[in-house]
Every structure is written in structure tokens, then in C-alpha cells.
Amino acid sequence: HPPQLTKQQNKQRYLEQYVAEIKEKRAAKDNADTSDLTIEQVEKEMKNSMRYEYYIHYLGIDRRNDRWVTEQFLKVDHEEIQRQEKTINKEEEEKKERHREQRDKSFLYNDENLGMNEKEVQDFLNSTKIKTVESIQFGKNWLETWYFTALPKEYHTKCLYICDFCLFFCVDKREFLRHSMKCEVRHPPGDEIYRDDAISFFEVNGSSEKTYCENLS
Numbered sequence: 001h002p003p004q005l006t007k008q009q010n011k012q013r014y015l016e017q018y019v020a021e022i023k024e025k026r027a028a029k030d031n032a033d034t035s036d037l038t039i040e041q042v043e044k045e046m047k048n049s050m051r052y053e054y055y056i057h058y059l060g061i062d063r064r065n066d067r068w069v070t071e072q073f074l075k076v077d078h079e080e081i082q083r084q085e086k087t088i089n090k091e092e093e094e095k096k097e098r099h100r101e102q103r104d105k106s107f108l109y110n111d112e113n114l115g116m117n118e119k120e121v122q123d124f125l126n127s128t129k130i131k132t133v134e135s136i137q138f139g140k141n142w143l144e145t146w147y148f149t150a151l152p153k154e155y156h157t158k159c160l161y162i163c164d165f166c167l168f169f170c171v172d173k174r175e176f177l178r179h180s181m182k183c184e185v186r187h188p189p190g191d192e193i194y195r196d197d198a199i200s201f202f203e204v205n206g207s208s209e210k211t212y213c214e215n216l217s
């Protein structure tokens with residue numbers, strides 16, 4: 001079984017140093033709403049956006065912990081980079097790479113790719129390398145996502161806002177707040193078939209409640 005970070009380890013991760021591999025680089029930006037800001041503030045924001053963020057994979061740790069981090073959280077190992085540049089023996093380098101991949105791969109088998117063969121897992125890992133949605137706001141709860149989600153490009157975002165009543169979702173916080181104010185849904189569409197204290201089960205008709213069921217999945 002791949003190791004999973006406990007809550008405590010998750011906290012520690014921000015304090016301790018872990019060996020990670022950089023997978024991707026992008027200009028740092030967020031989907032913050034700038035319409036309330038003054039021109040000076042917007043200019044400052046733009047200056048900030050000149051920074052870079054890096055998508056990193058912690059070596060030997062489940063891929064669900066992969067994330068974008070800003071520069072200040074990275075300590076680049078210049079010696080390691082120099083060592084790698086100096087390595088002219090390609091064969092040796094390939095051997096090292098194979099060994100590393102092998103070690104890494106054993107941690108990459110998990111519940112998201114159960115039942116796939118090795119090639120399928122590799123294809124799957126390549127096509128789902130980077131999380132498309134980094135976190136979600138589900139009603140009042142904010143949580144980080146674990147893996148890649150196959151959503152259209154316009155939903156690739158730092159935070160996807162989801163209404164916990166009707167499952168409407170959007171990338172814009174203002175739109176979400178507007179929705180929350182007018183949404184009158186308070187339970188899933190359909191009949192309540194079981195209730196025990198705080199838990200309720202509902203029977204939802206997939207053909208008449210298409211959008212709800214699609215959003216549920």
C-alpha cells in the first residue's frame with residue numbers, strides 16, 4: 001500500500017524539507033477577484049504575478065500530495081543540478097532513472113488506477129500528471145483535491161466552488177455567492193427513503209434529474 005500522509009504529517013510537510021521533483025512551471029497567479037481593487041493594488045497584483053509556481057511530486061509519496069508551490073517554498077539543490085549536468089555517462093544516467101522510476105512506480109499504484117496493467121498505468125499517469133482542480137469549496141467546507149479530474153478547460157482552477165445543496169459548480173467566487181443567496185434547494189431531488197439521526201438517504205431519478213446526477217458523479 002502506498003504511504004499516506006496523516007493530518008500531522010501534512011502539517012509537518014510545510015515545516016520540514018522533502019525531496020521533490022519539479023514536474024511543471026507556471027507564472028504565479030490566482031483566480032482572485034480584482035474588481036474591488038484600486039489601480040495601485042492591481043499593479044501590485046500584476047507585479048506579484050511575475051513570480052513562478054512549480055508543480056512538484058514528493059518522491060516516494062502518493063501522487064495525491066502533488067501540488068503547486070510558490071518559489072519561496074522550494075530550496076533548489078544546486079549541487080544536485082550540477083552533478084546531473086556533469087554526468088556524461090548516459091547509460092549510467094538511464095540506469096539511475098530506471099531505478100528511480102521503479103522505486104517511484106511502486107507508490108503510484110493505488111485506488112485511482114486499480115486493475116490497469118503497467119502500460120495503462122503509465123499512460124494514465126502521463127495524461128493525468130497535473131491536477132486540473134487544486135481545491136474545492138463545498139458549501140462551507142474547503143478541501144484539497146487528491147487527483148486529476150476530467151473537467152473541461154474552463155473549470156481548471158485553484159478552487160472550484162460547489163453548492164452543497166444542488167451541486168451547481170463554478171470557478172468564480174462572486175457567482176458562487178450570488179448562487180448561494182438565491183438557491184432554495186435544501187435536499188437532493190427525490191424521495192427521502194431512510195433517515196437515522198443526521199443521516200438521510202434519497203432516491204433520485206437519473207432520467208428526470210440529469211444535471212444533479214451528472215454533478216454528483
Ligand SMILES: [Zn+2]
Nearest residue numbers: 163166168183
Ligand atoms: Zn444550489
